[in-house]
Amino acid sequence: MKRVATLLPADLGRVRLHRFAPGEHRESGRASYLDPFGHGERAWPYTRWTGDERLIGFPATELVCSWTGDAPAGGWLEVELRARTSAGALTGWYVMGRWAEGDTDVHRTSLPGQGDAGGDVAVDTFVAKAPVVAFQARVTLYGVGARVRSLAVMASAVPRRGSVPVSAPGAARGVELDVRPRSQHAHDGHHPQWDGGGGSWCSPVSLAMVLDFWGRGPDGDELAWVADGDPCPAVDHAARDIYDHSYQGTGNWPFNVAYAGRYGLDGFVTRLRSLAELERFVAAGIPVITSQSFKESELPGAGYSTSGHIMVVAGFTAAGDVIARDPAAPDDGSVRRVYPRAAFENVWLRSSSSGGIVYVVHPPEVPLPPSDGNW
Structure with a gap:
């Protein structure tokens, strides 16, 4: 994980959920793709949807996509964005991810080396050279069986700040969810x-806990390849099928959400403000x-x-401190941690951290709480 950002005190972040509608542009054809990680070049039939331009509502400096859908063997998908600057210029298209459930046809990957006058893509985050005020999303489905159920685009502005004031405890004081x-x-x-x-699988382990x-999660047939005696085969499965071959890591934020979507969950990446x-x-x-x-001294x-x-x-104490399931603990018995509210909020929200990045995954029948605009 390498991304750092935080948010302005107004218009702190938005999730724009782009749904494919009949009035949006659609095309189909055939294209060749050279997999840089070993499968060689192959021609693929494709169908492409291009969304309408969406206004953000404030000058943004970063965009993060996330999606749910399916890309089984024989199919894969590519998600792209382009943006309009506050000066009115339109950027080119940036690849935000090439996704497949497995690696039998293409290797799942982000795309480095896209930097130009409009901006660049840092693994899963479009970083604008100048503030952008609108965006378009484009999804291309290759082969057979690939589909997208939802596509979300989170826009944020990223000033620098070294510390964050603590928020007052709220609605979940004394609540702890039963996360194993x-x-x-x-x-x-x-x-x-x-x-x-x-030892580096904090993201797939966290996601496996939530699934x-x-x-939800993989069944016995999907886990048959995992060695006997593995303490949690679902973790190995998640690590394999989240892994980003270019980034060479399992911490690609939208790839984690897409994995959860395979098992019928809704999900998105956003920033929370407190x-x-x-x-x-x-x-x-x-x-x-x-x-x-954080440094060790910053999170007691x-x-x-x-x-x-x-x-x-997973919860909060009666005093409002954070009850976490921290996978960096040495064993399962010490994963439940209570972290001081002020310290946790600071190391999560400040500009030397992620600026409040979260993955939210949940069954469609479980409603989200009311939002002020960032989910």
């Missing part, structure tokens, strides 16, 4: 070809996956430092 704890270190040494092995909470906002999700029965970085009780880490917020 899992340690990434139970997978130390597993499959080093994916992000160096299980388990919702009673723990009080996050509490609305917990009060609604929805655990939230957060991204943060963590016992480690990190340049980027994913964990699950």
Whole structure:
């Protein structure tokens, strides 16, 4: 995890959910794609949807896509964005991800080296050279069986700030959701070809915990390849099928959401502006996956430092402190952690961290709490 950003005190972030509608442009054809990771070049039939231009509502400096859908063997998809600057110029198209459920046809990947006068893509985040006020999304479905159920685009503005004031405890004081704890270190040494092995799998472990909470995830046939005696085969499966071959990591934010979508969950990446906002999700029965970085001294009780880490917020104490499922714990029994509210909020929201990035995944029948615009 390498991205750093925080948000303006007004118009702090938006999720724009782009749904394919009959009035939007559609085309089809055939195109060749050279997989840079070993499958060679192949011609694919494709269908492409291009969405209408959407106004953001404020000058944004970053855009992050996320999607749910299917891309089984024989199909894959590509998500692209372009943006309009506040001066009226339209950027070119940027690839925000090439996604497939497995790696039998193409390798799942982000695309480095796209920088130009309009901006650049840092793994999963479009970073604008000049503020943008609108965007378009484009999705291309290749082969057979690929489809997209939802596409969300989160726009944010990113000023610099070194610290964040603590929010007052809110709706979830005294609430703890029953998220089963899992340690990434139970997978130390597993499959080093994916992000160096299980000791680095904070994101797939966090996602596996949340899928388990919702009673979703791969079945026995999907897990048959995992070695006997594995402490949680669903974690190995998630790491394999989230792995970004260009980034060489399992922390690509939209790839995590897309994996959850395979198992019937809705989901998106956004930025939250405070723990009080996050509490609305917990009060609604929805655990939230957060991204943060910190030195050991900045988060009492963590016992480690990190340049980027994913964990699950499962509840809050009566005093408003954070009850986390922190996969960096040495074993499952110590994954449940209570972190001081002020310290956690600061290391999650400040500009040397993720600026409040979260993954929200939930069954369609479980409603989201009311939103002020960023979900």
